[in-house]
Every structure is written in C-alpha cells, then in structure tokens.
Amino acid sequence: MKRDVDALVAEINPHPGPGERTPGARELMDEITSAPGTACARTPRRRRRLITIPLAAGLAAAALVATWALPITRPANAAPLDIEQQGGYYVISVKDLFAAPERYQAQLKSAGIDITLRVIPVSPNLEGTVTGPVHPPYDRLTPEQIARRKDLISAIEAPGACATRPGACTIGFRIPVNYPGQDKILLGRKTRPGEGYMAFSPIQSIGEPLHCVPFMGKTVDRVRGLLRQHGVNGAIFFDGSDARSSVPGSWIVHEGFMSRPGTATLLVSPTHKRPNVPGPSMSGDDCAN
Numbered sequence: 001m002k003r004d005v006d007a008l009v010a011e012i013n014p015h016p017g018p019g020e021r022t023p024g025a026r027e028l029m030d031e032i033t034s035a036p037g038t039a040c041a042r043t044p045r046r047r048r049r050l051i052t053i054p055l056a057a058g059l060a061a062a063a064l065v066a067t068w069a070l071p072i073t074r075p076a077n078a079a080p081l082d083i084e085q086q087g088g089y090y091v092i093s094v095k096d097l098f099a100a101p102e103r104y105q106a107q108l109k110s111a112g113i114d115i116t117l118r119v120i121p122v123s124p125n126l127e128g129t130v131t132g133p134v135h136p137p138y139d140r141l142t143p144e145q146i147a148r149r150k151d152l153i154s155a156i157e158a159p160g161a162c163a164t165r166p167g168a169c170t171i172g173f174r175i176p177v178n179y180p181g182q183d184k185i186l187l188g189r190k191t192r193p194g195e196g197y198m199a200f201s202p203i204q205s206i207g208e209p210l211h212c213v214p215f216m217g218k219t220v221d222r223v224r225g226l227l228r229q230h231g232v233n234g235a236i237f238f239d240g241s242d243a244r245s246s247v248p249g250s251w252i253v254h255e256g257f258m259s260r261p262g263t264a265t266l267l268v269s270p271t272h273k274r275p276n277v278p279g280p281s282m283s284g285d286d287c288a289n
Contacts, residue, residue, distance in 0.1 A: 081107050081117075085177065091156065093172035094119060097189040113175060115153075115183050122188035123258045125201035125208050129188035130155040130173050151176055153183065196260035202282035203256040203264055210256070212287040220268060221249035223256075227264055234263035240275030255282040 080099035084091045090113055094104075097119055104117045122129060133153065138146060147154040156172045173185065188199060203210045209230040215223045224235060236259065237247045247268055254274045256266040267282075269275050274283075 079107055080104055082172075083107065083111050083113070086174075088150070088177050089174040090177060091172060091174050094187055097187075098192070114181075115175065115179075115185055117185050117187070119187045119189050120198040121191040121195045123197045123200040123208060125205040126188040126199055127190055127207075129186070129199070131186040131188070131199075133183040133185070151179070153179065153185065191261055197258060200257040200259065202284070203258060204285065204287070208258060209264070215253060216255065216283055217272060218253055219249060220247055220251045220253055220266070223253040223266065224249075232258070232262055232264050234260075236263065236265045237268045238265060238275075238277070239268055240277050257282060 078096065080094065080096035080103050082093045082095055090111065092113075094117075096103075099119075101118065104119070108115060108117060138152065141149075141152075143155065146152050153173060153175050156174055186199070191197065201208060204213070204215070205211060209227060209232050213226055213230070215226055218226075220237070227233070227235065237244045237251075239247065243265075248270075251268045251270055252272050254267045254269065256264050259265040267275060267277065274281075
C-alpha cells in the first residue's frame with residue numbers, strides 16, 4: 001500500500017524520485033495519522049469530498065467549504081488570528097492565511113487554547129475548508145450535528161444567502177473554552193506560486209476544472225482535450241500501481257483530481273474496468289449539486 005500512496009502524491013514534488021514525498025506532504029501524513037482513533041470516511045451533505053494525501057491509504061475527513069478572500073497586505077507584527085471569547089466558546093478566524101505556523105501556535109497558546117492549527121494549500125473546491133478533528137466522538141456526525149454539540153469543535157458559517165448553499169460560507173470555527181485534548185485543525189487556502197495541493201477534491205467538484213463536464217469513461221486523448229479547454233495542460237496517470245507521465249491515448253479515464261495548479265492526476269486503465277486502488281471512489285456526479 002505504501003507504494004500506492006507514494007505514487008499518488010509523487011507529482012507534488014517538482015522533481016520527484018521513486019517513493020519521494022515533499023516535507024509538507026510527509027508532515028501532513030504524520031499529523032493526520034497520529035490522531036487518536038480511526039478516521040472514518042464520510043461525505044458531509046451531498047457534494048464535498050475532501051481527499052487528503054493520507055486518504056489514498058483509506059483515511060478521510062469531513063470538510064466544510066468556502067472561498068477565502070485573496071490575501072491582503074498586513075503589518076508584519078499584526079496578529080494572524082482573531083480570537084474572541086463568546087459565552088462558553090473561543091471564536092477563531094484566520095486574518096493572515098500565509099503566516100508562519102509558529103505564529104498561529106504562539107497566539108493560540110497565549111490565549112490558553114491547546115490545539116494545533118495548520119493552514120494548507122488546497123484545490124479550488126476546498127478553499128476555506130475547516131477540517132477536523134477526525135476521531136471519536138466526531139465519527140459519523142454531520143456538520144449540523146457537530147454544531148449542535150456544546151462539547152465539540154465546529155465551523156461557523158455566515159448567515160443570509162449562505163443558507164441556500166450549506167457549507168459554502170464558512171467564516172471561522174469555535175472551540176469550547178474547557179475543550180480537552182490536543183486536537184488538530186486544518187484550514188484550506190489558495191496556493192502560492194510553486195506550491196502543490198496538500199488536499200484535493202474530485203476533479204468534477206464545484207470549482208474544479210471538469211465540474212459539469214462529462215469525462216468518466218472517456219479516452220485519455222478525449223479527457224486531455226477537455227482539460228486543455230479548461231486551462232489544465234499537465235497530467236499524471238495512475239494505473240493502480242504506478243504513476244506515469246504518459247499512457248496510450250486509447251486508455252480509459254475513471255476518476256481524477258487536481259494535484260497542483262495546471263496538473264491533473266487521472267486514474268486510468270486499458271479497459272472500462274476501474275483499477276482496484278485503496279481509498280474512496282471519486283466517481284460521483286457533482287454537477288446536479
């Protein structure tokens with residue numbers, strides 16, 4: 001199974017060698033797999049499926065999705081987080097999505113909040129994601145159920161028009177003041193030049209290049225053409241055992257995701273039979289949603 005994971009994420013490194021991962025990918029793998037309990041693959045609501053790097057080995061996490069504003073210039077000494085205590089909760093929003101991780105931790109620690117916050121580059125569908133924790137008692141709970149619990153970390157969504165698109169307007173998250181444990185929270189942001197994605201959604205998800213574009217079951221040549229029409233010129237092909245830079249144009253595309261801006265990773269095979277690979281299927285149709 002390790003070779004499958006390495007092959008899936010190898011393209012995140014601009015100059016990968018066999019079985020090589022970037023430091024960021026290795027760190028994210030270590031952080032998520034070190035969480036207590038066993039993560040449960042689940043899809044909140046109807047449309048958002050978060051695919052993190054460890055998910056190729058069968059892990060998944062629930063995600064609430066929004067669109068972050070473009071970063072603005074802030075004073076170098078400005079606090080990267082906004083932390084307010086409201087009732088029995090700390091309400092937290094991120095003001096600087098590109099701050100050094102230690103600055104988040106220093107501010108959280110000074111407020112007496114014992115969690116780890118990571119802000120990671122993600123594919124467009126997951127920009128604004130608030131993810132975690134991924135262990136009991138969160139397993140099998142919907143975002144709505146988590147929000148009703150007074151003892152769990154939950155996302156906060158903006159009111160008004162957001163009600164017509166649940167999960168699409170996350171503005172922060174809240175933590176009970178006396179929350180036990182040392183959980184990890186991941187927030188998704190836009191990539192900077194040269195970055196790959198550390199979390200990704202299926203390529204047909206809202207905001208991704210092939211949303212509402214039928215491509216599953218079509219040939220590699222046909223899908224490459226569709227991708228180019230939507231501004232994606234690079235592709236890596238995974239056949240169930242190895243990642244390749246090219247395959248015959250007559251092979252069939254079963255699923256895909258954006259592994260970095262301008263580059264898609266496609267699950268392919270010589271026939272219409274989907275390769276037997278670990279992790280959840282990414283073949284759902286998100287267009288109707």
